[in-house]
Amino acid sequence: MSEDSAAVLDRSATGGEACAGGARSKPRDRIVAAARDMFHAQGFRGVGVEAIAEAAGTNKMTLYRHFGSKDELIVECLRSVFAEGEALWAALEERHHADPRAHLVAWVREKAEYVLTDCRGCTLANAAVEITEADHPARRYIEERKAAYRVRLTALCAAAGAAQAELLADALSLLLEGARVSRQSGGMDDPHTKFMRTAEAMIGAFAGR
Template sequence: MSEVSATPPRRTAAQRLREVARDLFYRQGIRATGVEELCRVAGTTKISLYRAFPSKDELVACILRDDCDQEAAWYRDALGPATPPRERPAAYLAAAVAELRQPGFRGCSLGLAIAEFPDPEHPARKVADNFKRGLREALRRVSAEAGAADPDMLGDTLMMLTEGAFSSAASLGAGEAADALERAGQQLLAAALPAEGG
């Protein structure tokens, strides 16, 4: 019997560029990362980059779409049918706190992109804004399902607390921001949701 090679298949230039771009954009910023640096670190050429992506803006939008999928994954269980409706707002907060406590966390990549691109028509902004609007609606929905008297206010406040904690991670430290979010979130839910069995 012949041996099967254990060598993994070589990644394409587009795959390498996406991996490198995601890391560099997150660590040092999108505008601060040039095409030349992306190509050098990925071990590819500008021709390969522009063959895979029509422009750097389209590469950025592609990375942010991946980030949307990744961010959606960490709260999918919290907001989905696997979690009892009454527990979903608390589960969302717990997922956000856990994300803050991940090593190397320096903020929400979508929020960082929004700060870098003030033009709402920029491809990156469109991706990030659409995701954030969808999250807001999801939080309002689960707040209603949990029995909040004012579900829109609770959903918006949950989002503002989370966004604030993510934005504060760089200045306060992610651990301290996570602790503050946990405390504030617990107080918010105790005030906004009816007592269990009530």
């Protein structure tokens, strides 16, 4: 009952690089990997640091040697999540750098698939819902990143020839965020389908066909 979940999630947390041999990744990386999963699945307030350390195959003391507090660990997890999103965006950009409109609908498709796969929504948005302390460091970070994401999506919509790029970008954001939260609260079958259909219809309406 003690070490049954140790080396299970021995992923390399830096990206997709293989960790040579049977060598475990460094404790810090395992901690943020485990914390990301558990925070996402059970909520930030629903997971204790001890459980995180155990799931990461280490212990609480080591965790606190790398992160000054649970709140710092939370912020680091959000950073990690956002970085992953950045990587996905960069991949899309590279694949469709010549055709912004194709980039945009590829983005919609990807997000739709993500909504289909994961039933616990956007970690950033969930954090905003769950972390209510106004001065929590995670709040500032979330706002920054959501804003940054918005200007990028707006730029893409503009590049795709949208009539009102900002309005289209915001509408798409609303739809996506709504699809993710609707997935959690039930009451709608296949929100990702509805998201994709409406989003693509919207792109068609704003950016010609």
